[in-house]
Amino acid sequence: MSILAYFVKNQALILKLTLEHIEITVIAVSISTLIGVIIGILITRYKRAATPVIGIAGILYTIPSLALFGMLIPFIGIGLKPTLIALILYSQLALIRNTFVGITHIDPSIREAGRGMGMSSWQFLRMVELPVALPVIMAGIRTAAVMNIGTATIAAYIGAGGLGWLIFRGIASVNTEQIVAGALPVTLLAIGVDYLFVLLERYLTPSGLRH
């Protein structure tokens, strides 16, 4: 009951932090997608670079978020900037790999058909490769979005704002209501976004490729 009371009493704050959290995630996911998809396309053209590029993204992905923040702060300070950089770095593995796999796994017969129609490399990318790979790329964006919501929670500790603020404050002051007021919305946000992307993936799969 007291948890519900806390929610009602602090609804304005919780709403503000939720919006902050969404804002950080949306900015990070947008920039990450732009960078990750471009790199992903590039390594389909320069196949030799694929393994090292994906390997580096994999190593970055392995670094615990708190440690990555710890290594960024001495050079770029605290706040939104190191947060966005960390979120973007983490997202690269999912985005680069999915873009690369999505494009390289296109059925050879579809490739042949495009070439046979005399498409230029650019037309081929825009009209064949990207649309066919889109569901796989979307799955990468989905992974990145869910992960960023989680990492953004931790970024509250370095002044990025968002729902993590309530959790950290609640832990420090042993205030259960405050912890739950941060943890519950952020959990719902992550699950909700994940589900939203499931629907989006289904919607974006070209009808010819739908099972």
Place this chain on the structure above:
Amino acid sequence: MDFLLYFFERREIVLSSTLRHVEVSLIAVVLSVAIAVPLGILITRYRKMAHVVVNSANIGQTVPSLAILGMVIPILGIGLKPAVFALVLRGVLPIINNTYSGIVNVDRSVIEAGRGMGMKNRQILTLVELPLSFPVIMAGIRTATVLSISVATLAALIGAGGLGDLIFQGIVMADRNLLLTGSIPTAILAIAADLILGGVEKRLRRGAVQ
């Protein structure tokens, strides 16, 4: 140069924090394996249950670690036990999923061959299914280990100790040397664990093919 000197002066605390970090993560991974592998096997026998368990595990994996850590406190308080509990909650999910998919994807004809040789269910499991799915299970254990090392950093907040203590202190005190002293070993620890277990996984895969 300044940092190297600072680091060297604090080598003992770095070492003890690293050992503590490894200890907490290791306990969590061992417990996760002990819970998740049997559970993963169990749901291959009850397929209806499998759907529910795998879907819940997938949803569970989207829950932010800090939220899990935070929600453990009202139930278990602070200290090592709640921290390990939170790590295990995180760690079991990838192992359940991989154990299940590893076993389910074992070639049916191999299992039939086992049956034809007169193997009992238990023998099929220990002599056929588990050895063949071991590389996939190992991949799950690898994911769980890297996750545990990462969440253990946050668990410093609820009194688990480890390298996270140094990083949190470094943030609060805005001390760049302390920040790097905590972060760099943490990063190396996670990357090393990933590479080592990745190597084990690769070796297992090669073994499974032969």
